[in-house]
Amino acid sequence: MNSARRYGRRRSAFLFVLMATMLLWLGGQLADVQVVHARSILAGSGADQAVKVIPATRGSIYDRNFKLLAVSVRRYMVISDNLRRTRLASQAASLLSPLLGKSPAQLRVLLSENAGYVVLKRMLNRAQANAVRSEVFGHLNVLSRVTVAPEPLRVLPNGNLAAPVIGTVRMDSAGSLVGTSGLEYEFQKLLAGRPGKELPIGPSGAANFFGTPQVIRPAVPGDGLVLTIDNSLQFEVEHQLALEIAKSGAVSGTAAIMDTRTGAILALANLARSANGMVVEAPSNLGLTAVYEPGSVFKIVTFSAALQNHIITPQTTFTVPDHVVIDGALFHDAEVHPTQQMTARHIIAVSSNVGTIHIAQLVGKTLISRYINAFGFGKLTGIGFPGESPGILVPPNRWSPTAIGSTPIGQDDAVTPVQMLAAMNAVANGGVLVPPRLVRATVGPKGTIHPYPLPPARRIISASTASELNGMLQKVVQYGTGVHAVIPGYKVAGKTGTAQIPIHGAHGYQPGAFMATFAGFAPANSPALTAIVVLNRPHDIYGGAVSAPVFSNIMQYALHLFRVAPSGAGAPPPRRSRIIQAIPPGVATTTRLAATVSATGRVNSGHP
Amino acid sequence: MAPQTASSTRTRGTHSLATASLAPRARSLPLEHPSGAPRRPLRAVSNEELALRLRRRRARAMIIMSTLFLITVVTATVILHVFLDRGQLRLDQIKARVSTEVRTTRSLETQVANLETPARVVQRAGQLGMVAPHSVTYLKAPKGGVARSGVGRGARGTQAPGA
Numbered sequence: 079m080n081s082a083r084r085y086g087r088r089r090s091a092f093l094f095v096l097m098a099t100m101l102l103w104l105g106g107q108l109a110d111v112q113v114v115h116a117r118s119i120l121a122g123s124g125a126d127q128a129v130k131v132i133p134a135t136r137g138s139i140y141d142r143n144f145k146l147l148a149v150s151v152r153r154y155m156v157i158s159d160n161l162r163r164t165r166l167a168s169q170a171a172s173l174l175s176p177l178l179g180k181s182p183a184q185l186r187v188l189l190s191e192n193a194g195y196v197v198l199k200r201m202l203n204r205a206q207a208n209a210v211r212s213e214v215f216g217h218l219n220v221l222s223r224v225t226v227a228p229e230p231l232r233v234l235p236n237g238n239l240a241a242p243v244i245g246t247v248r249m250d251s252a253g254s255l256v257g258t259s260g261l262e263y264e265f266q267k268l269l270a271g272r273p274g275k276e277l278p279i280g281p282s283g284a285a286n287f288f289g290t291p292q293v294i295r296p297a298v299p300g301d302g303l304v305l306t307i308d309n310s311l312q313f314e315v316e317h318q319l320a321l322e323i324a325k326s327g328a329v330s331g332t333a334a335i336m337d338t339r340t341g342a343i344l345a346l347a348n349l350a351r352s353a354n355g356m357v358v359e360a361p362s363n364l365g366l367t368a369v370y371e372p373g374s375v376f377k378i379v380t381f382s383a384a385l386q387n388h389i390i391t392p393q394t395t396f397t398v399p400d401h402v403v404i405d406g407a408l409f410h411d412a413e414v415h416p417t418q419q420m421t422a423r424h425i426i427a428v429s430s431n432v433g434t435i436h437i438a439q440l441v442g443k444t445l446i447s448r449y450i451n452a453f454g455f456g457k458l459t460g461i462g463f464p465g466e467s468p469g470i471l472v473p474p475n476r477w478s479p480t481a482i483g484s485t486p487i488g489q490d491d492a493v494t495p496v497q498m499l500a501a502m503n504a505v506a507n508g509g510v511l512v513p514p515r516l517v518r519a520t521v522g523p524k525g526t527i528h529p530y531p532l533p534p535a536r537r538i539i540s541a542s543t544a545s546e547l548n549g550m551l552q553k554v555v556q557y558g559t560g561v562h563a564v565i566p567g568y569k570v571a572g573k574t575g576t577a578q579i580p581i582h583g584a585h586g587y588q589p590g591a592f593m594a595t596f597a598g599f600a601p602a603n604s605p606a607l608t609a610i611v612v613l614n615r616p617h618d619i620y621g622g623a624v625s626a627p628v629f630s631n632i633m634q635y636a637l638h639l640f641r642v643a644p645s646g647a648g649a650p651p652p653r654r655s656r657i658i659q660a661i662p663p664g665v666a667t668t669t670r671l672a673a674t675v676s677a678t679g680r681v682n683s684g685h686p
Numbered sequence: 687m688a689p690q691t692a693s694s695t696r697t698r699g700t701h702s703l704a705t706a707s708l709a710p711r712a713r714s715l716p717l718e719h720p721s722g723a724p725r726r727p728l729r730a731v732s733n734e735e736l737a738l739r740l741r742r743r744r745a746r747a748m749i750i751m752s753t754l755f756l757i758t759v760v761t762a763t764v765i766l767h768v769f770l771d772r773g774q775l776r777l778d779q780i781k782a783r784v785s786t787e788v789r790t791t792r793s794l795e796t797q798v799a800n801l802e803t804p805a806r807v808v809q810r811a812g813q814l815g816m817v818a819p820h821s822v823t824y825l826k827a828p829k830g831g832v833a834r835s836g837v838g839r840g841a842r843g844t845q846a847p848g849a
């Protein structure tokens with residue numbers, strides 16, 4: 079018995095020692111893996127295992143009311159690895175043909191390509207992708223080389239609305255969307271998010287316990303971008319501009335509306351005539367990237383300088399002939415008239431070039447140049463748009479002898495439409511220049527809204543000067559060159575511009591080619607909105623004839639949309655029913671209905 | 687130390703340590719076991735042997751306890767892993783569901799955005815036979831404010847002035 083006991087004890091002791099040894103060995107191995115060789119193992123882990131990138135979902139772009147302008151959705155593509163099996167191409171083609179909407183012959187060709195990555199079909203929706211997957215699982219012997227992979231698609235629910243502003247994207251080699259133009263490009267880093275990493279399932283992969291891919295680092299979706307653009311206003315502005323381009327035979331056009339106080343661009347339309355004569359979205363954001371000589375609308379700078387420096391008052395009278403010669407160059411008014419007495423107010427109302435040149439000669443080129451700079455011309459607006467042009471300014475020391483005649487009437491310096499809009503907005507805003515902006519806020523992946531910082535505003539003319547100029551610009555609409563900009567019920571101030579287009583790369587101007595502009599604001603007694611309309615080479619060349627009616631239509635819509643109260647008594651009756659006249663038969667009813675329905679059916683945040 | 691241990695054990699009244707008290711007991715034992723099996727030969731046990739037995743018993747107890755502890759630890763680890771894996775499975779399922787729901791939400795948002803587009807609203811309104819107003823008429827409130835209607839006053843049971 080004793081020996082049996084002794085044997086039992088020995089056995090227990092042996093087991094104890096064995097287990098202890100095993101535990102010690104395990105502990106040692108753990109320490110070896112986790113501590114001693116941790117770095118080398120970690121470094122080597124990526125070398126022999128292909129880490130798969132998980133594309134991050136690109137952030138959406140919204141309008142100012144959080145209506146989607148651009149969103150990324152998942153689509154699927156069907157890929158074949160032809161290097162794995164090529165014998166059953168015909169059978170595979172027959173099976174996939176009804177699901178992919180391609181003929182068996184087409185698929186047979188694709189399936190016979192000697193490549194390891196042949197895309198059979200792209201942009202399938204989830205149901206179609208599931209159908210293909212089911213077919214693959216059902217016929218693994220034939221379709222084992224066929225896989226379904228996700229791919230992102232950027233969807234613009236509004237079609238091409240504001241497309242030059244939003245921009246474009248492309249898919250990179252990792253399957254992520256990359257912005258290539260517009261705000262998509264400018265805010266690429268913000269919208270893109272951070273791609274994740276995972277180890278794919280497979281012989282060399284490290285699928286986790288449940289057979290799903292092992293996520294090393296989850297993908298972080300990109301932030302959303304909230305623009306200042308208003309969806310329905312943008313639609314109306316583009317529609318009105320398109321109608322006028324079609325009607326006036328213009329080559330292209332730009333129209334923009336800005337919130338007077340904040341500088342928020344509420345609509346920015348860029349349209350051009352295509353090769354087949356259709357009016358389509360312009361290939362680029364002309365409002366910010368294209369420069370033009372603005373013409374008479376630029377006179378607000380000359381008058382601001384003169385008023386601010388007390389060189390003139392609105393009542394100052396000048397003797398104005400219909401033409402003047404400066405250093406051999408002839409400058410004349412648009413209409414022939416006898417030499418007459420004109421007040422400064424009347425000079426700007428009828429857009430007298432000769433009168434303006436007289437005032438400019440009193441102001442002097444140094445002061446005019448200083449005010450051109452103060453109004454923000456020759457510099458980027460700070461809106462943050464890729465490819466924005468600062469404009470082209472001639473410094474005063476390089477002014478030609480005739481520049482004192484041409485620059486004050488807007489025929490020397492080149493500006494962008496948005497620069498011109500911001501300058502007009504400064505007059506509306508009591509002399510404070512507010513930089514324009516297109517981005518209202520960003521939205522984090524969890525929905526947190528971060529307001530985008532407002533750019534700093536600066537005073538460029540005094541409030542009294544702005545007020546005087548405001549009154550003078552009202553006369554432009556009341557009886558001057560801008561009568562077609564009138565809006566029933568509202569006081570409107572603005573300025574027309576009809577400018578010659580310089581010859582590219584040469585001296586002089588293109589004969590018969592003009593840029594027609596109208597820039598203004600309403601209600602003039604309490605400005606809320608500022609707008610500009612620029613038409614490139616319209617048949618009827620005058621800004622007051624082609625651009626002012628568009629201004630009236632879009633401004634009227636915007637005032638109603640943002641529920642801006644009418645100006646009260648004193649508003650003249652409508653001169654003509656431009657809205658109905660401007661719209662071709664069959665389009666008129668539905669177009670205006672868009673305004674009515676969306677104005678009543680939407681929830682506005684009130685004043686822009 | 688050993689005698690002290692033996693002594694202290696004795697004082698607790700254990701049955702095998704006091705050799706002095708063993709002799710009378712041995713005498714009283716029967717020569718044969720009741721079952722007929724031969725009795726174990728009796729002999730005097732020295733303190734050293736008792737101490738040795740005690741040490742062995744303690745060692746055995748230690749081994750048993752260690753084994754039990756090890757088994758318990760292993761079992762607990764297995765149970766913990768089972769719970770962890772079940773949790774992970776559930777987490778994976780929830781994640782997959784969240785992912786599906788996010789995709790569905792995004793798809794529905796896109797559908798809503800498509801339905802809300804101004805172009806579609808215009809088209810639909812046209813189909814419904816809606817027409818646009820030719821002009822906008824503004825109503826002007828009187829300077830004295832809007833007078834209350836007589837029906838309203840009557841309903842509240844008040845009398846008009848001078849009535």
